[in-house]
Amino acid sequence: MAEVLPMERPTIRDALELFHRLIVDLQAAAQRELDLGANGYSPEEASARLANIVPLQKVAPVQFQIDQDRLKVEHHYSKSHPADQNNVTAARDALLDQGNRILESLRTSNCDPRLLDALKQLHSNLHDMQDVVRLGIQNIACEELRLGFEPELPTALAALIKGHTTAIGLYVAQFPEWQQFADNAARVELNPDDIRQLRNTAYDLVAELEEDDRVDIEVPASIKFLADAVKDPAHASKRTSFALLRSLENLIAKIFRYAADLVSETAGEIKKTVSKTVAGVVGRFVGIVLAGAMAVLPVYGKFADTAWMKSAAPLVQSLLSNSPK
Helix, strand or coil: CCCCCCCCCCCHHHHHHHHHHHHHHHHHHHHHHHHCCCCCCCHHHHHHHHHHHCCCCCCCCCEEEEECCEEEEECCECCCCHHHHHHHHHHHHHHHHHHHHHHHHHHCCCCCHHHHHHHHHHHHHHHHCECHHHHHHHHHHHHHHHHHHHHHCCHHHHHHHHHHHHHHHHHHCCCHHHHHHHHHHHHCCCCHHHHHHHHHHHHHHHHHHCCCCCECCHHHHHHHHHHHCCCCHHHCCHHHHHHHHHHHHHHHHHHHHHHHHHHHHHHCCCCCCHHHHHHHHHHHHHHHHHHHHHHHHHHHCCCHHHCHHHHHHHHHHHHHHCCCC
């Protein structure tokens, strides 16, 4: 039988070297934890997952774009069915003529300036042939204003405005985009507490975005318009409530994708200047919208097609915590 030799007793030097390796391993593990977000993803991994989770913008009164790191409202031409084009053009021309007469009458009356301003904006958007969903929501808001100010208006003028908003309602119904929006709004149930949370978050976003010089003034103005349309959550219509829900979702989706793209570009060194600006741009610009998203997660979590936000928000939070300083 072979003789079993006793193992050599470790020296103090051996123990010190082992202890040193242990310390190095612990430091490396701690650094890896710092390099990963709270969800265990590196910035690059979080960015890739966001690109897969966050949807494209949906049909809504307001969509957004980022042009040279500046947030703007994205406008698009309103398209009707080709077979309806002649009827749509004729209806629009008649509505513009009628709108001009109404505006002229309002300018010489003692009506509340808010009604005049709302109808002027409605008329302008009808003239531009853009954003038919927004036109439809503006039309609803104008009709609600007419009801509120009707005692102050001459009877004939009030009737003329009512006929005008009714006709615009029929006009927008000829556009597939409005039909899709209206159908989606009919299927979503929002209670007054949901609407109140959306409205309050929208006002908070407006206050913050107005102070950011990377945000075009039309962005907070558009969000404020939608929030004002549901000022009374208990009596807000399904379409105006859904308009705010969907437009805020578009804002959040656009900014979350922006954060993911920015990190991806930084990692790939596509933009060498990005790494120096991530902390400033992402930390302020994206952080504002992330805070809004966190506030409305309980509302968006109720619906299957908006549940993505619950998964995406922690990933964006991880990107913010790992932005280069």
